[in-house]
Amino acid sequence: xxxxxxxxxxxxxxxxxxxxxxxxxxxxxxxxxxxxxxxxxxxxxxxxxxxxxxxxxxxxxxxxxxxxxxxxxxxxxxxxxxxxxxxxxxxxxxxxxxxxxxxxxxxxxxxxxxxxxxxxxxxxxxxxxxxxxxxxxxxxxxxxxxxxxxxxxxxxxxxxxxxxxxxxxxxxxxxxxxxxxxxxxxxxxxxxxxxxxxxxxxxxxxxxxxxxxxxxxxxxxxxxxxxxxxxxxxxxxxxxxxxxxxxxxxxxxxxxxxxxxxxxxxxxxxxxxxxxxxxxxxxxxxxxxxxxxxxxxxxxxxxxxxxxxxxxxxxxxxxxxxxxxxxxxxxxxxxxxxxxxxxxxxxxxxxxxxxxxxxxxxxxxxxxxxxxxxxxxxxxxxxxxxxxxxxxxxxxxxxxxxxxxxxxxxxxxxxxxxxxxxxxxxxxxxxxxxxxxxxxxxxxxxxxxxxxxxxxxxxxxxxxxxxxxxxxxxxxxxxxxxxxxxxxxxxxxxxxxxxxxxxxxxxxxxxxxxxxxxxxxxxxxxxxxxxxxxxxxxxxxxxxxxxxxxxxxxxxxxxxxxxxxxxxxxxxxxxxxxxxxxxxxxxxxxxxxxxxxxxxxxxxxxxxxxxxxxxxxxxxxxxxxxxxxxxxxxxxxxxxxxxxxxxxx
Numbered sequence: 216x217x218x219x220x221x222x223x224x225x226x227x228x229x230x231x232x233x234x235x236x237x238x239x240x241x242x243x244x245x246x247x248x249x250x251x252x253x254x255x256x257x258x259x260x261x262x263x264x265x266x267x268x269x270x271x272x273x274x275x276x277x278x279x280x281x282x283x284x285x286x287x288x289x290x291x292x293x294x295x296x297x298x299x300x301x302x303x304x305x306x307x308x309x310x311x312x313x314x315x316x317x318x319x320x321x322x323x324x325x326x327x328x329x330x331x332x333x334x335x336x337x338x339x340x341x342x343x344x345x346x347x348x349x350x351x352x353x354x355x356x357x358x359x360x361x362x363x364x365x366x367x368x369x370x371x372x373x374x375x376x377x378x379x380x381x382x383x384x385x386x387x388x389x390x391x392x393x394x395x396x397x398x399x400x401x402x403x404x405x406x407x408x409x410x411x412x413x414x415x416x417x418x419x420x421x422x423x424x425x426x427x428x429x430x431x432x433x434x435x436x437x438x439x440x441x442x443x444x445x446x447x448x449x450x451x452x453x454x455x456x457x458x459x460x461x462x463x464x465x466x467x468x469x470x471x472x473x474x475x476x477x478x479x480x481x482x483x484x485x486x487x488x489x490x491x492x493x494x495x496x497x498x499x500x501x502x503x504x505x506x507x508x509x510x511x512x513x514x515x516x517x518x519x520x521x522x523x524x525x526x527x528x529x530x531x532x533x534x535x536x537x538x539x540x541x542x543x544x545x546x547x548x549x550x551x552x553x554x555x556x557x558x559x560x561x562x563x564x565x566x567x568x569x570x571x572x573x574x575x576x577x578x579x580x581x582x583x584x585x586x587x588x589x590x591x592x593x594x595x596x597x598x599x600x601x602x603x604x605x606x607x608x609x610x611x612x613x614x615x616x617x618x619x620x621x622x623x624x625x626x627x628x629x630x631x632x633x634x635x636x637x638x639x640x641x642x643x644x645x646x647x648x649x650x651x652x653x654x655x656x657x658x659x660x661x662x663x664x665x666x667x668x669x670x671x672x673x674x675x676x677x678x679x680x681x682x683x684x685x686x687x688x689x690x691x692x693x694x695x696x697x698x699x700x701x702x703x704x705x706x707x708x709x710x711x712x713x714x715x716x717x718x719x720x721x722x723x724x725x726x727x728x729x730x731x732x733x734x735x736x737x738x739x740x741x742x743x744x745x746x747x748x749x750x751x752x753x754x755x756x757x758x759x760x761x762x763x764x765x766x767x768x769x770x771x772x773x774x775x776x777x778x779x780x781x782x783x784x785x786x787x788x789x790x791x792x793x794x795x796x797x798x799x800x801x802x803x804x805x806x807x808x809x810x811x812x813x814x815x816x817x818x819x820x821x822x823x824x825x826x827x828x829x830x831x832x833x834x835x836x837x838x839x840x841x842x843x844x845x846x847x848x849x850x851x852x853x854x855x856x857x858x859x860x861x862x863x864x
Contacts, residue, residue, distance in 0.1 A: 226335035229379040230314070231344045234425035235418060237390055237399035240344040240383045241312055245274035247342060247381075248310055252278065257307040261334075262296035264312045268399075278310075288319045298323055298330045301339070308340045315349035315367040323782075325795040328369045336786060347425040350374055352470040352511055355463075360420045361412050370510035371470065375432055382429045387418035431474065450478035453536040454508070455485065455527060456515075458497040461542040462504045465572045469540040470511035472570075478537075482508035483516050483530055485523045486830060502826075517830035519706050521695055524560035531565055540570045597640040601649050604639070608632030609656055616661060625661055626682050629653040633686040637693035646690030654683045709834055712736060716838050720845040727759075729849065730807070730815045733842040734761035737819065737835060741827060744768055746818030750784050750807070756816060768820070772802075780804045780816050787813045792821035807839050809847040 229247075231240040241263060252258045260280040263271075281304060284297035295318055301309055311334070316327040324330055331341050348357040348365045358364045374380070393399055394413055454469040456462065466482065473480035484505070509515060516534075520526035531539065541558055555563075562569055612625040633653055637646035655668070658679060662670050670676065716736045723729050726749055734745040744765040748756045756777070760769050779797045783790050783804045790796040791803045801822035807815035817839060819827075827835065 225338040227340045227378045228331065228335055228376065229340075229342050229381065230374065230377045231342065231381050231383050232347070232425060232429055233344070233383045234347050234421040235390060235413065236346065237393055238383050238385050240346075242268075242271050242274065243381065243383045244310060244312070244342050244344055245271065245278070248278060248308070249274065251308055259301075259304060259306040259309050261301045261309045261311045262313075263310060279306075281309075284322075286319050286321055288321075293319050295319060295322055296327065296330060298333065301334060302337055305337065305339060308342065309334060310342045312344050314343040314345040314373070315369045317367050320799070323797055325798060326369070328373050329795060332373070333786065345369065345374070347421055347428060350428065351507070352467045352474070353424060353428070355467050356424065356471075357421065361417050363412055371474075372510070372512060374428075377432070380429055380432050382425060384422070384426075387415055387422060390418060391415065450476040450538060451481065451534065451536045452476070452478055452538045452540060453481050453483055453527070453531055453534075454513070454540045455523070456482050456501065456504055456508060458501040458504070459542060460500065461572070462500070463507055465540055465542045466504060466508050466511060466513070468570075468572050470513070472538070472540065473512070480511075480513045481516055481534065481536070482513035483518065483527060484830070485526045486517055486519045486828075487521055487523065515833060517833065519703070521699055524557055524564060527557075528561060528564040531567060536567060538568045538570060539565075540572065542572050594641065597645050600639045601636050601645045604632040604636045605649060605652055605656065608653065609660060612657070612661060622661060622678075626657065626678075626685075629657055629682070630686050630689055633690050634693050637690040638697055643691065643694055646694060647687060650683055650686035650690055653686055654679050657682065709740075709830070712740060713834060713837055713841075717841050720841055723845065724849065726814070726846045726849050729842050729845045730817070731759070731761060733807070733815075733838060734759075734817060736838055737817065738762065740831065740834065740838075741819060741824070743820055743824050746772075746802070746816075748780070748816045750813040750815050756780055756784060758816075758818070776800055776802055776818075780818060784813050784816055791818075793826060805835070805839060807843045807846065809843040809850075811847065814843045814846040814850075 231244045231247075233240045245260075245263070248258050248260070258278060260275065260278050262283060263275065263280075265272075281297060281300055283294040284300070286293050286295055296311060311327065311331055314328050314331060318324060318327060318330070324333075331343060334341050347353060348361070348363075349368050350371055351368045352371050354365060354368055390399075391413060452469050452473050454465055456466075469480060472478075482505070505515065516530065518526045518530055527539070530536070539561060541561075543558075558569055558571055561567075608629050608631065611628050615624050615628065630653075633646060633649045636649040637643075640646065658668055658670060658675070659666060662672070662675055664671065670679075716733065719732055720729055723732060730747040730749060734747040738745045738761050745761050746758045746769065747761065748758045750756070758769050758772065758780075760766060775797075776791075779791045779800045779802065782797065783806050787806045787808060788796070789803070789805045791800040792798060793803055801820060802818045803821050804816055804818045806813045807817060819835075
């Protein structure tokens with residue numbers, strides 16, 4: 216869940232919205248600022264892009280302009296919006312141009328829209344500008360029209376929460392004229408723009424999209440009260456998270472459908488043995504797609520299983536899903552063992568509408584191939600187990616042979632040995648090898664002529680084939696059952712941890728005990744030390760750690776780390792490593808939230824430890840939520856007791 220979902224902004228946001236650069240957004244914003252100043256409002260200019268447009272720059276006269284923050288980036292001096300200076304100045308209204316801008320490394324936030332969110336939370340009204348191509352859900356649509364992929368984007372929830380959106384609009388022909396006159400870009404840059412992005416067809420299409428998106432935003436207030444009921448009783452859209460390059464396009468398409476239908480929107484991640492071992496570019500894409508789904512308002516859900524189609528179909532049935540949106544399969548397939556696509560299997564297993572989003576990405580290799588190679592590692596222990604099972608099966612086979620039992624009984628013994636091998640070893644390699652060796656051993660020891668690999672009976676080849684097939688199937692099923700049992704045990708452990716946390720939190724009597732217990736559970740979950748501190752307006756943060764013998768980590772907290780924790784306390788949001796706020800920190804700090812603000816701060820080290828996956832992160836947020844509720848209960852009981860004591864005096 217994105218942090219913006221818990222933002223309670225006291226400031227008002229007005230967006231000057233356009234369909235392309237040069238339509239006059241900054242000019243309109245500065246004119247509105249002068250009008251506000253004439254009405255007695257305290258207005259300052261936080262940042263305005265230094266356009267080479269005399270008419271726009273002239274409007275800065277008469278307005279207070281805050282100094283920018285100068286940052287050294289790769290030997291170049293860059294000027295950025297000074298968020299700290301703006302918060303210290305604390306005007307009634309501030310102008311911050313280019314909402315979708317990416318801040319240079321070293322700034323508090325990665326994106327400028329996060330700066331604006333903090334200004335709003337501080338009670339400062341903001342005027343800002345943005346173009347239609349910078350909206351996250353429209354990125355694929357715009358790139359398909361213009362052929363240009365825009366890298367600087369904002370989540371749609373930022374745009375939709377604006378109290379006002381003013382569409383700054385001019386005719387495409389007038390915009391092209393301004394471009395040719397050099398009022399937007401320099402001559403050479405303008406020439407390239409007219410040949411690529413700024414064609415008449417592109418501008419007309421972008422203008423239509425901008426108008427439609429503005430109308431949608433204006434209509435949101437009229438349907439906002441009924442939207443929640445509609446989402447529950449009407450449509451519910453599901454997409455599946457994956458590491459595929461096309462998954463981001465699927466997420467954006469589903470988000471637009473959700474907006475159009477005013478429906479629920481769920482992003483489901485199916486945790487399989489293969490996805491558990493993702494690494495490199497695949498895990499980066501998966502995490503990026505997860506963040507994108509969160510930003511676009513999806514509810515994140517995780518299920519465990521070995522067959523994605525079955526897990527998705529079952530989740531859709533129990534969750535009331537009405538539509539599934541997915542991308543066209545675009546990975547290399549085995550030409551011999553060609554299987555039905557995931558979409559075909561879902562259509563067979565459900566009666567839901569399944570929407571396939573075209574994928575023109577280059578063909579890529581499935582990450583599963585790399586995963587399986589990495590899991591099939593040679594092990595002396597597994598080799599010994601395989602040989603022992605074969606020896607025992609052969610010895611038992613000799614016993615059956617001497618007792619006069621039929622060959623079918625001996626075959627059954629070898630299949631039993633293959634099953635034991637598959638259950639007792641890791642991966643499929645040893646079970647498959649055991650199947651082949653079992654057939655060879657049966658042929659060598661128990662078929663005529665014995666102690667040779669010849670077979671005189673013409674029925675033996677069929678016997679060997681059936682035995683080999685049965686052994687391989689039995690080995691595969693045993694391995695799958697073992698994997699499912701392992702995943703079920705892991706899920707059971709997580710569920711038990713959450714229930715245990717909830718039960719224990721009901722028995723504690725102090726807020727510090729709530730935080731200590733929560734830190735203890737998180738330490739068990741992530742197998743690392745966890746910091747915790749009580750959040751109170753009257754006192755400074757005082758960190759403790761679980762387990763208690765890791766006190767050196769508390770003493771080693773840097774000034775920057777303490778600063779991140781204080782920011783989390785002030786803003787009641789998450790920050791630090793793996794987030795878009797102060798990401799250079801080695802710690803991830805999270806707010807323990809109550810209905811009246813932050814109740815505590817929890818810190819988890821990320822540097823040197825595995826990054827929590829999606830399911831672990833959701834579980835962590837759930838445990839922190841339980842802790843916040845328990846702390847609030849204790850605080851309310853304490854206030855009531857204090858009030859009763861005062862009344863008795």
